[in-house]
Amino acid sequence: MSLWSSDSNRPPRVAIVGGGPGGLFTAWHLERLAATPLSLTIFEATSRLGGKVCTASFTAADVRYEAGAAELYDYSPVGHDPLKDLVRQVGLPMVSLGGSVVFVAGRPIANLDDIVEAYGEEARRELTSFDIRARSGITPAEFYGSGSDHVADAAAGGRFAAMLDGISCRKARRYVDVMIHSDLATEVGETNCGYGLQNYLMNDPAYMRLYCIAGGNEQLMHAITARLAAQVRLGTVVTEVAGGPEETLRLCLRAGDNLQVEEFDVVILALPIDAFKRVRFAGTTLADAMRRHVEHHDHPAHYLRVSVLLDRPVPSLPGDDAYLMLDAFGGTCLYVESARDPCGSHGVLGWLLGGAAAVEMAVLSDEALVAAVLGSLPAPLAACRDHVVESRVHRWTGAVSALPGGWVRRPADLRHRPSPVHRGLFVVGDYLYDSTLNGVFDSAEHVADWVTAESLGARLSARATPFIKPTEASH
Ligand SMILES: Cc1cc2nc3c(=O)[nH]c(=O)nc-3n(C[C@H](O)[C@H](O)[C@H](O)COP(=O)(O)OP(=O)(O)OC[C@H]3O[C@@H](n4cnc5c(N)ncnc54)[C@H](O)[C@@H]3O)c2cc1C
The missing domain is CATH 3.50.50.60 (FAD/NAD(P)-binding domain)
Structure with missing residues (x-):
């Protein structure tokens, strides 16, 4: 009918x-x-149109930063990626984003060798075995079809906390927690296995890659709007x-x-x-x-974004990574925004706080928040603290789904x-x-x-x- x-x-x-x-x-x-x-x-x-895709600018200099969604997921290595096709179709240039370093207790960890050096052989064994369990829980093809019912049913199976409890080495567990929490708007153990695993496996290029739109993600919203016949009120x-x-x-x-x-x-x-x-x-x-x-x-799940404009470029990270993960605030992602969107003599850093920390800290003043995030900078970036010319805070309490x-x-x-x-x-x-x-x-x-x-x-x-x-x- x-x-x-x-x-x-x-x-x-x-x-x-x-x-x-x-x-x-x-x-x-x-x-x-x-x-x-x-x-x-x-x-x-x-x-304005665009919702939580919001590319904002500082006032002290005409420099952009992402106040909301920072990255798009690239599934094209695994299968047809209609969103990426759309970005291409409307003629927007893309920039690949990479990041592999997790700072735990001030120490950078990027691979299994670093794990062994920092935590010992037992941690390596535990992480390898967790990694095998995670991969057999969701294959790249299943990850690609992650909205489908059979994958959801197979992988959702209970709370993710139970799966993480299989890691008995405290330090290895902390490393995994930080890595996952850095992109998650809830606490790692509180979501289900399927969603927790997705957030763990997304760090592996065999499952997916990340990219953003050169010049700001909001351009995609403008490009679509310009091509619509719809009336917008x-x-x-x-x-x-x-x-x-x-x-x-x-x-x-x-x-x-x-x-x-x-x-x-x-x-x-x-x-x-x-x-x-x-x-x-x-x-x-x-x-x-x-x-x-x-x-x-x-x-409900929660994010909080703090972005700072620097009067000098951000020192390059190893491998020109566009972000790194920190153990502050239960696990946070630190974007070097100026790596994706170069801004001449300036630099931009952006923190993405998620879950309980985002809620607890949302009540703080902007000044207190900026001081807190600057305090979390790891040694290679610590000097940036003295070069902040402007800062912006965006609170996204309850704005996304934890499950x-x-x-x-x-x-x-x-x-x-x-x-x-x-x-x-x-x-x-x-x-x-x-x-x-x-x-x-x-x-x-x-x-x-x-x-x-x-x-x-x-x-x-x-x-x-x-x-x-x-x-x-x-x-
Ligand atoms: C900080 C942050 C970081 C994120 N990072 C990423 C990322 O890196 N990658 C990714 O893929 N996703 C990310 N997301 C999620 C992404 O932003 C969402 O998936 C996306 O915005 C959802 O789009 P939506 O249109 O459903 O909702 P929204 O973007 O929330 O848009 C809803 C719109 O509806 C309007 N509205 C609400 N109520 C009414 C009403 N009663 N009448 C009329 N209009 C109404 C709102 O004003 C808004 O414009 C992030 C989200 C946040 C908050």
């Missing part, structure tokens, strides 16, 4: 709620898949979704003091879980379905259409997959394929057969 009457003279009205990557990717896919014109509107609460908050089964959906909108209600055939909620809590869902069936959706996926998919992944259809009787209502989000841009891209493609296939009878690719998990294996 079609989502809207095909004999109607007007084009189908589609609302995308949220102008972050999820909303923009959905619009991108929909406009390319739809066989007939759409009346597509993107509602964004703030005054900035500063417009969706406060309520209403509509009975099989009815058109009504959105209550607030733009400044202006309140209005508009009707749509399809509504796609491209919001992170914390934003759902500020939207009212009217009607018992819809409200219940959305409450269950939120409860299932409500595993994408939840403890037990819901069936793909229910995941993206939480109320089956509200056939025009879909959700898109990274929290359904792996808390990354690649994940939200896959989620957007899944919904766009589905809406298009079901409602428009559009050009269907073999992959886009409705209801058969179109993009589950494409990640």
Whole structure:
């Protein structure tokens, strides 16, 4: 059954709620898949598009830094990488990012030889055996398909803490903790095995590589927006979704003091879980379905970013690494931002704090935070402390998911259409997959394929057969 009457003279009205990557990717896919014109509107609460992909600039010098998402995951060595294809298609240059050094107690550890020298032979044995267990838990091909149900079920198996407890050497365990926590928005032991392993294995180039967009990741958001026909309504908050089964959906909108209600055939909620809590869902069936959706996926995780501008370049790291991992704050990633985006006589360092440390430290003043992160600099970079000209803090408390998919992944259809009787209502989000841009891209493609296939009878690719998990294996 079609989502809207095909004999109607007007084009189908589609609302995308949220102008972050999820909303923009959905619009991108929909406009390319739809066989007939759409009346597509993107509602964004703030005054800018891009959500948590946010490339900001300092004021003391025209130098950029990433305030949100820092890196994109490159799966092309393992299989088709549609996000990387998109970056290429819109003509944006990419920069590979590398980093292998973990500083623990001030000591750089980059390989097994360093482990033996620092912690001894037993630590090497334990880490090797953990590494073998991790690799046999998820192969590169399974990692690539990490949104799919069979991988989730096989690897999710219980808390990651239990797997880490297999490392009895305290120092070896600390090294693994720091390495994983440096990219994680939650505590290492608190997530499930599947997600914990993914965050361990992502450090291995056989599984995936990292890259960013030269000149700032937000350029991808601008490049997509420039190619969209959709109407974009900035500063417009969706406060309520209403509509009975099989009815058109009504959105209550607030733009400044202006309140209005508009009707749509399809509504796609491209919001992170914390934003759902500020939207009212009217009607018992819809409200219940959305409450269950939120409860299932409500595993808040936290980041905090501190960036500092230096009046001189950052000394090069071994192998020209773009980041290193520190044991401060339970494990933090220190980006040499100016390695990815050279800025002449200046330098930029950026810390990504995650999990409990990000929450605890979010209450501190910016000055206190900057002092704390500068105190964490390892010896090779310690002199940077005397060259700070400006600093910026971005708090992302509760903004991401600690347990994408939840403890037990819901069936793909229910995941993206939480109320089956509200056939025009879909959700898109990274929290359904792996808390990354690649994940939200896959989620957007899944919904766009589905809406298009079901409602428009559009050009269907073999992959886009409705209801058969179109993009589950494409990640
Ligand atoms: C510090 C940090 C670092 C990260 N690093 C990486 C990384 O290195 N690699 C990676 O792949 N991912 C990373 N991520 C995750 C990545 O940013 C997310 O996967 C991505 O932003 C999710 O996109 P989204 O559109 O679902 O949500 P968002 O980016 O949060 O966008 C949602 C949009 O919806 C808008 N909105 C909210 N409520 C309403 C409403 N009621 N009405 C209208 N609009 C509304 C918001 O203003 C926002 O613009 C990071 C995230 C953070 C916070």
